[in-house]
Amino acid sequence: MSVPTVLVLPLPAQGHVNPMMIFSQRLAENGCNVIFVNTEFIHKKVLSSMGNQEGGGVNGESPIKLVSIPDGLGPDADRNNLWEVSDSLMKNMPAMLEKLIEDLRLKDGIIVSCVVADSAMAGALKIASKIGIKGVVFYPASAAMLALQCSIPKLIDDGIINSNGLPNTQKTFQLSASFPHMDTGSIWWAKGVDSVLGNVMFNNIVHAMQTLELTEWWLCNSTPDLEPQALSYVPKLLPIGPLLRRYDDNQGVTERSLGQFLEEDLSCINWLDQQPHTSVIYVAFGSLTHFDKKQFTEVALGLELTNRPFLWVVRQDSNCNPHEFKGNQGKIVKWASQQKVLSHPAIACFVSHCGWNSTIEGLSNGVPFLCWPCFGDQFFNKTYICDELKVGLGFDLDENELISREEIKVKVDKVLSDENIRSNAHVLKEKMLNNIKDGGRSRENLNKNYNTDQIIGQDGCCSNCASFTMPCSRTCQPNDDLVSKIG
Numbered sequence: 331m332s333v334p335t336v337l338v339l340p341l342p343a344q345g346h347v348n349p350m351m352i353f354s355q356r357l358a359e360n361g362c363n364v365i366f367v368n369t370e371f372i373h374k375k376v377l378s379s380m381g382n383q384e385g386g387g388v389n390g391e392s393p394i395k396l397v398s399i400p401d402g403l404g405p406d407a408d409r410n411n412l413w414e415v416s417d418s419l420m421k422n423m424p425a426m427l428e429k430l431i432e433d434l435r436l437k438d439g440i441i442v443s444c445v446v447a448d449s450a451m452a453g454a455l456k457i458a459s460k461i462g463i464k465g466v467v468f469y470p471a472s473a474a475m476l477a478l479q480c481s482i483p484k485l486i487d488d489g490i491i492n493s494n495g496l497p498n499t500q501k502t503f504q505l506s507a508s509f510p511h512m513d514t515g516s517i518w519w520a521k522g523v524d525s526v527l528g529n530v531m532f533n534n535i536v537h538a539m540q541t542l543e544l545t546e547w548w549l550c551n552s553t554p555d556l557e558p559q560a561l562s563y564v565p566k567l568l569p570i571g572p573l574l575r576r577y578d579d580n581q582g583v584t585e586r587s588l589g590q591f592l593e594e595d596l597s598c599i600n601w602l603d604q605q606p607h608t609s610v611i612y613v614a615f616g617s618l619t620h621f622d623k624k625q626f627t628e629v630a631l632g633l634e635l636t637n638r639p640f641l642w643v644v645r646q647d648s649n650c651n652p653h654e655f656k657g658n659q660g661k662i663v664k665w666a667s668q669q670k671v672l673s674h675p676a677i678a679c680f681v682s683h684c685g686w687n688s689t690i691e692g693l694s695n696g697v698p699f700l701c702w703p704c705f706g707d708q709f710f711n712k713t714y715i716c717d718e719l720k721v722g723l724g725f726d727l728d729e730n731e732l733i734s735r736e737e738i739k740v741k742v743d744k745v746l747s748d749e750n751i752r753s754n755a756h757v758l759k760e761k762m763l764n765n766i767k768d769g770g771r772s773r774e775n776l777n778k779n780y781n782t783d784q785i786i787g788q789d790g791c792c793s794n795c796a797s798f799t800m801p802c803s804r805t806c807q808p809n810d811d812l813v814s815k816i817g
C-alpha cells in the first residue's frame with residue numbers, strides 16, 4: 331500500500347500553525363506523508379527560524395514537506411494585520427490550493443489523499459470535496475468556542491446576539507443545562523475588537539460554519555476530561571489533545587518544531603537550570619498581544635516588586651524596550667521555547683494571556699496560572715481556568731484600567747501560596763497527559779481505529795485515493811481514479 335499524503339493548511343498565525351504542526355508530526359509518526367502549507371510570508375519566517383534548514387520533505391528524509399502559497403495581497407500590504415490576511419485568504423486561497431494540489435501531482439508526482447484545514451480556512455474543504463478527496467477540519471481554540479459558534483442561530487433566537495453577531499445586552503447564559511455559564515463577554519468575535527471588525531469576523535464565521543458541514547471529521551486540541559460539556563454539545567468533535575512536543579522525563583521536551591515564526595532563544599533553558607525548583611514566574615502573552623507603554627512599565631515594575639526570578643517573553647514587535655527594567659532577577663527573551671520552559675522544574679507559575687495553546691501547554695505541565703486575557707476567546711479561557719478548573723487567579727484592573735505593579739505582586743504571592751491551586755493543577759496535569767499515553771482517549775482518536783485510519787482510508791474507502799464519495803475496492807487503481815478526477 332502506498333503511503334498516503336495529507337495536506338495540512340493552517341491560518342497564518344502562530345497559535346494556529348503550532349498545534350497543526352504537532353498534529354502533522356503525529357500523523358507522520360502514524361505513517362502519513364504531510365504537505366504543510368503556509369503562506370509565503372510565514373513560510374520564509376519558519377525557514378529563517380530554523381536557520382533555513384527545512385530538513386527533507388516527502389521526497390527527502392522527513393515525511394513533512396513545508397510548502398507555501400501566496401496570500402493574495404499586494405507587495406506593500408501589512409501582513410501582520412491578521413484580519414486583512416484572513417479576508418484575502420478567504421477570497422483567494424481556494425483557487426491557489428487547487429492549483430497547488432494539481433502542481434504537486436504534475437510536477438512532483440505527489441497525490442494528496444486528504445486535506446486537513448484549519449476551521450478559519452474552511453474554503454479548503456470545498457476544494458477537497460470538488461476533487462473528491464477527504465476533508466478534515468481542525469479547530470485550534472477550545473471546544474467551548476466551537477460550541478458557541480455552533481449555537482449562533484440559537485443565540486440569535488434567544489435574543490443574546492443580534493443578526494450582526496453583537497451582544498444585545500450584557501448578560502450571562504448557558505448553552506445547555508450542564509454547560510459552564512458564559513457571559514456576553516465570552517462571545518469571542520465581539521470581544522476586544524470594534525463593532526465593524528466584529529461584524530466582518532461574524533460573517534466569516536457564519537460562512538465557515540456552513541462549510542464545515544462538508545465534512546464529518548472535526549478535530550480539536552482538547553481532552554474529554556478537560557471539556558466534557560463542550561464535547562458532548564458538539565458530538566462529532568474529536569479531541570486529540572493535548573498536542574505537545576515529544577517529552578522525555580530526563581531531558582524535557584526533545585522534539586524540534588517546524589512551525590515557529592521566530593527563533594527560539596534557548597539560553598533561557600540554561601538560565602532556568604540555575605534557578606531553584608518552583609521559583610520562576612514565566613510571563614508570556616502569545617504571538618499577537620501588544621501592551622501600551624504604561625501597562626508595559628507596570629508589568630516590569632510589578633515583576634521587580636515580587637522579588638522573585640522571572641522569565642519574560644517580550645517580542646521584538648512589541649515596541650517596548652525591556653532593557654530599562656531588567657533588574658537583577660529577571661531574564662528577558664524575544665521568543666522562548668515555551669513548551670520546554672513550561673516543563674522545566676524551575677517554573678512556579680505562568681502569567682498568561684490565556685490563548686488556547688498556552689492554556690493547554692500550562693495545564694499539561696501542572697503550572698498554576700495568573701490570567702491576563704486581552705481579546706477574543708481568552709476571556710472565556712480565563713474564566714474556565716479560574717472558576718471551573720480552579721488552577722489559577724485573575725488580575726483586577728485599577729481605576730485607570732491598568733493592572734498595577736502592586737496587583738501583580740499581590741496575585742503572584744497569592745497564587746504561589748495557594749496549596750489548592752497547586753494540587754488541582756497537578757491532578758489535572760496527570761489527567762491531561764493520560765490522554766496521550768498508550769490507551770489514552772486522544773491517542774485512540776489519533777490511532778488507526780479513528781482519524782488516522784479515516785485519513786488513510788478504511789472499509790471500502792480506497793487506501794490510496796481515500797475518497798469519501800467514491801468508495802472503491804482495495805484492488806482498484808485508485809491513483810488513476812484520482813488522477814482522472816483532478817485532470
Ligand SMILES: O=c1ccn([C@@H]2O[C@H](COP(=O)(O)OP(=O)(O)O[C@H]3O[C@H](CO)[C@@H](O)[C@H](O)[C@H]3O)[C@@H](O)[C@H]2O)c(=O)[nH]1
Pocket residue numbers: 343344345346348349470471614615616617618619643664665666667668669684685686687688689691705706707708
Ligand atoms: O515565547 C514564546 C511564546 C509563545 N510560544 C508559542 O506560541 C503559541 C501561542 O499560542 P496561543 O497561546 O494560543 O496564543 P496566540 O498566539 O495569541 O493565539 C491566537 O490563537 C489561539 C488559537 O486560536 C487563540 O486561543 C488566541 O486567543 C489567539 O490570540 C503557543 O504554542 C506557545 O507555545 C512560543 O513557542 N514561545
